[in-house]
Amino acid sequence: MPPLRRKVLRDLVRLWPQALAIALVLAAGVATMILGNGAFASLSDTRTRYYESYRFADVFADVTRAPLALLDDVRAIDGVLAAEARVVQLALLDLPSLQEPGAMLLVSLPENGAAGLNRLHLRQGRLADPGSSREVVLSEGFATAHGLRPGMTLALVLNGQRRELTVAGIALSPEFIYALGPGEMMPDPRRYGIGWLPRQALAAAYELDGAFSNLVVKLTPSASVDWVIEQVDRLTVPYGGTGATARADQTSHAFLDAELKQLGTMVKVLPPIFLLVAAMLVNMTLSRLVTLEREQIGLLKAIGYSSRAIAQHYVEFVLAIAVVGIAMGAVAGQWMGAELAHIYAQFFAFPFLVFSRDLGLFFLAALVTAGAAVSGALLSVRSVLLLAPAVAMTPPAPADYRSQGGSLWRKLGLRQTSVMTLRHLLHRPWRTLSGVLGMAMSVAILVASLWSFASIDRMIDISFFRAEQQDVQMVFGQPEPPRAAFAARAMPGVMAAEPFRAVAATISHRNVSRRVTVFGRPAMPQLSRVLDRDLRPMDMPEAGLILSEALAQGLGVRQGDTVTVAFLDGSRRTVNLPVSGLSVGYVGLGASMELGALHRATGGAEAISGVNLLIDENQAPAFFHAAAAAPETGFLSVMALTVAQFRATLAENITVMITVFVGLAGVIAVGVIYNFARISLSEQGREMASLRVLGFSKGEVAAILFLELAVIVVLAQPLGWLLGYAMARAMVAAFSSDLYRVPFIIGPGVHATASLVTCAAAVLSALAVRQRINRLDLIEVLKTRE
Amino acid sequence: MSDRPEIVFRARGLTRTYRSAAGDVQALRGVDFTAAQGDFIVILGPSGSGKSTFLNIVGGLDAASSGDLWFKDHHLTALDERGLTLYRRDHVGFVFQFYNLVPSLTARENVALVTEIARNPMTPEAALAIVGLTDRADHFPAQMSGGEQQRVAIARAIAKNPEVLLCDEPTGALDSATGVRVLEALVEVNRRIGATTLVITHNAAIQEIADRVLRFADGRIVAERVNASRKAPAEVSW
Numbered sequence A: 001m002p003p004l005r006r007k008v009l010r011d012l013v014r015l016w017p018q019a020l021a022i023a024l025v026l027a028a029g030v031a032t033m034i035l036g037n038g039a040f041a042s043l044s045d046t047r048t049r050y051y052e053s054y055r056f057a058d059v060f061a062d063v064t065r066a067p068l069a070l071l072d073d074v075r076a077i078d079g080v081l082a083a084e085a086r087v088v089q090l091a092l093l094d095l096p097s098l099q100e101p102g103a104m105l106l107v108s109l110p111e112n113g114a115a116g117l118n119r120l121h122l123r124q125g126r127l128a129d130p131g132s133s134r135e136v137v138l139s140e141g142f143a144t145a146h147g148l149r150p151g152m153t154l155a156l157v158l159n160g161q162r163r164e165l166t167v168a169g170i171a172l173s174p175e176f177i178y179a180l181g182p183g184e185m186m187p188d189p190r191r192y193g194i195g196w197l198p199r200q201a202l203a204a205a206y207e208l209d210g211a212f213s214n215l216v217v218k219l220t221p222s223a224s225v226d227w228v229i230e231q232v233d234r235l236t237v238p239y240g241g242t243g244a245t246a247r248a249d250q251t252s253h254a255f256l257d258a259e260l261k262q263l264g265t266m267v268k269v270l271p272p273i274f275l276l277v278a279a280m281l282v283n284m285t286l287s288r289l290v291t292l293e294r295e296q297i298g299l300l301k302a303i304g305y306s307s308r309a310i311a312q313h314y315v316e317f318v319l320a321i322a323v324v325g326i327a328m329g330a331v332a333g334q335w336m337g338a339e340l341a342h343i344y345a346q347f348f349a350f351p352f353l354v355f356s357r358d359l360g361l362f363f364l365a366a367l368v369t370a371g372a373a374v375s376g377a378l379l380s381v382r383s384v385l386l387l388a389p390a391v392a393m394t395p396p397a398p399a400d401y402r403s404q405g406g407s408l409w410r411k412l413g414l415r416q417t418s419v420m421t422l423r424h425l426l427h428r429p430w431r432t433l434s435g436v437l438g439m440a441m442s443v444a445i446l447v448a449s450l451w452s453f454a455s456i457d458r459m460i461d462i463s464f465f466r467a468e469q470q471d472v473q474m475v476f477g478q479p480e481p482p483r484a485a486f487a488a489r490a491m492p493g494v495m496a497a498e499p500f501r502a503v504a505a506t507i508s509h510r511n512v513s514r515r516v517t518v519f520g521r522p523a524m525p526q527l528s529r530v531l532d533r534d535l536r537p538m539d540m541p542e543a544g545l546i547l548s549e550a551l552a553q554g555l556g557v558r559q560g561d562t563v564t565v566a567f568l569d570g571s572r573r574t575v576n577l578p579v580s581g582l583s584v585g586y587v588g589l590g591a592s593m594e595l596g597a598l599h600r601a602t603g604g605a606e607a608i609s610g611v612n613l614l615i616d617e618n619q620a621p622a623f624f625h626a627a628a629a630a631p632e633t634g635f636l637s638v639m640a641l642t643v644a645q646f647r648a649t650l651a652e653n654i655t656v657m658i659t660v661f662v663g664l665a666g667v668i669a670v671g672v673i674y675n676f677a678r679i680s681l682s683e684q685g686r687e688m689a690s691l692r693v694l695g696f697s698k699g700e701v702a703a704i705l706f707l708e709l710a711v712i713v714v715l716a717q718p719l720g721w722l723l724g725y726a727m728a729r730a731m732v733a734a735f736s737s738d739l740y741r742v743p744f745i746i747g748p749g750v751h752a753t754a755s756l757v758t759c760a761a762a763v764l765s766a767l768a769v770r771q772r773i774n775r776l777d778l779i780e781v782l783k784t785r786e
Numbered sequence B: 001m002s003d004r005p006e007i008v009f010r011a012r013g014l015t016r017t018y019r020s021a022a023g024d025v026q027a028l029r030g031v032d033f034t035a036a037q038g039d040f041i042v043i044l045g046p047s048g049s050g051k052s053t054f055l056n057i058v059g060g061l062d063a064a065s066s067g068d069l070w071f072k073d074h075h076l077t078a079l080d081e082r083g084l085t086l087y088r089r090d091h092v093g094f095v096f097q098f099y100n101l102v103p104s105l106t107a108r109e110n111v112a113l114v115t116e117i118a119r120n121p122m123t124p125e126a127a128l129a130i131v132g133l134t135d136r137a138d139h140f141p142a143q144m145s146g147g148e149q150q151r152v153a154i155a156r157a158i159a160k161n162p163e164v165l166l167c168d169e170p171t172g173a174l175d176s177a178t179g180v181r182v183l184e185a186l187v188e189v190n191r192r193i194g195a196t197t198l199v200i201t202h203n204a205a206i207q208e209i210a211d212r213v214l215r216f217a218d219g220r221i222v223a224e225r226v227n228a229s230r231k232a233p234a235e236v237s238w
């Protein structure tokens, strides 16, 4: 092995803690790159493959009841590759284990098995026998939540009639990767599942023989989605069609999309931070190494080594660190990727997960990382190239501190040791700045991840405690006349009932439009309310609309503007309505009207979609019993359960996320502070030993270094808060979709926690260096010239 | 009050053995020594004879392997690390061959470094005046010559009004004329504050300025001479 190569290895061994600290930061960059990109690719590849293999539809439409013959017209539409008419109905679960009845979405199985769209992936058992009226295939999440296996039975209330079904099989469907019950915010597999039944049996139960209630359409690659939707709407309107939706608006797909969007943001934000910090650390460390080895460099040049060979030596040293970092990062990235895939698998129902061990990605990550490390080394290597041998071999002139302020410090009344510290920091402004910036990144990462706690609390507080005051929302199976509200009011335990109507509509302004559900509420809602910007409940205007801020923003409208509302219910009326007010809200796009105004706007047919109820806690069992038995009950949404599920799901995800972010921030903080401390000690070790000789105690000498680190850490805090604030803002923007928006709230606790965590990491690194201060050799320093 | 100056150092059978894998090195092999208040002692001896080792033990930088050393009523050889630190802080001034100044502090600040933690210091300005550097007080080490830096080091060593001044080859890195100025500063300090002064040197000429001369060889004091009369530094040359 050439001697210079051997020196690389020796240097690595000698400087291993510093090299390791840098390697860890690089590893974090590689890991987040591999993890983020890998998870992104994994999720989107899995979805694509799943959709393709199981023929996931492109267009979806609900009707009340349409004759099967209509299907031929749909198939004849230009661009339609395949179309399938299904019966899709919501049934109530009759499970003794659930006090509050859950629901099951029943979907008809295609008659001719394999030819269908949205094909099932069987996990256990078999498909239901087409001729049977007592067999059901269950979605896996639901089956698992209830411990149901093929052969076991399950009771459902279909169209008001209780029926015992036998589980034939357990399956997954591309249509329900994310199975969200109506009105819910998080999937709750205990209270909401999918059941696939033979078409005949299901049609018979809902009196839909020879008819269908749901249409799924697959398009040719060149088809225009909007145009096909128009044609489908034209065909389905007479049959109670509520407007076809494209895949982008399909619940399961849209939620997956939102998840992908978030991941994409992380992938863009995190790795560059680590690579930047790592480059700064390499720069600091290497420039110190080159300074220390100045004479050796001169000697090597004098005996005939080319500048290139020597420069290459230092680049090799950096590359060796990079290789270690890349290797650690790759392993960690793969491992964390597997963990993340595990979380996804729990959250999204995929039959398989493509976690691609993408070599291309790995090489790219390795290349980018090595590039970042080497670019950090460039300045120092340049100084190696420029060093003339004769100059190099004379010891460097003593550091010149003339410009670092003389009398100013004295006027401040600082101790000399503090003056030492401050001058030392000022003497290498770029390094000091790098230290501050690196540390600030650590703070920023924490701020940018911790803020979500307050935001979620805020989301829950606004959505569930201030806006929605009902205990239970009862959604009818189909629209009912207004007197249904009185029937609900009469149920046991009901203390108050408030009707609502939900009508699908397209709201447009100029050339922007959004598909929303327009809610009709009483003039002065008491239970399900919308809030103005000051969080006061709003009264419903006589004629106009109240839009959520998200929707108003999406449409580009302000209060007082007029929007065009095309109702997608049977009336198919299109009206112009003023925007009478804006409401806050974080879930979905909201539009509300006064109930009567909505009736008038849609053309008079007075119907309600459900009631919001206040329930006497003591009579809850009786209520749920009665509600489950009532024929109009389609679905019961229990607020307390919704909140609990929302919290539990988020808590789990956030705990994982926070752990990862605290770890990553810790890696940066330790990497920066440890390296900074070691370099500073290397520069000032001699002075510190001299101070020990002069009678300074170990503690007093360590305090000099600690003060230096403290200055870095303290300066980094406000900068880190600022950067974190900016990052959080960017994340809010990236996380917000039409499905939900995230309120942007950073409480003071966030800053304090971020600062505490980073300070703790800094203190640990400082303590690691303190050992070295304690071991300073007092006598050695007297014998040698620097 | 008697005429005889107080004895400040008493050493009995001091040894120091460096242990290493390559074998033990006996740097000191039993040194007996006394010094009185205000003594100006020059230590001579070949390289490796144990001079620095001895001085370092006397200064509380190193611990003897055996034997006893007393500074007034402090039993130095019984002190722990913390006790030795306090001893150095309160009683000892050091001057070394390589000055060991803090480059980021001016001359005045280098001196103030010590006066800030001393019990009974003079002002940094007074200390610099003794070594004749009043006009360089605001200069950084990088702006001063070697001799000037060494005089700053002496000012720093004496600013606490130490009872002991220990100098290990203070003129080792300096030319003759500069060395004389440094020696003059040492003599001046010894006279003014009455600090017991031990100076290691390789320069035999310097012994003329001492009260006593100790000669080290092979880890022992092999000869001791008392000068009846002391020369002024300016009178010696090398």
Ligand SMILES: Nc1ncnc2c1ncn2[C@@H]1O[C@H](COP(=O)(O)OP(=O)(O)OP(=O)(O)O)[C@@H](O)[C@H]1O
Residues within 6 Å of the ligand: B018, B019, B020, B025, B026, B027, B045, B046, B047, B048, B049, B050, B051, B052, B053, B054
């Ligand atoms: N840390 C050490 N480890 C091992 N041996 C040491 C150590 N320090 C000094 N020695 C040895 O102890 C002996 C005395 O050393 P010391 O430094 O006291 O000599 P000295 O008289 O000051 O020499 P010089 O005039 O060259 O400074 C020498 O043989 C030296 O090699």
Ligand SMILES: [Mg+2]
Residues within 6 Å of the ligand: B051, B052, B053, B168
């Ligand atoms: Mg010596």
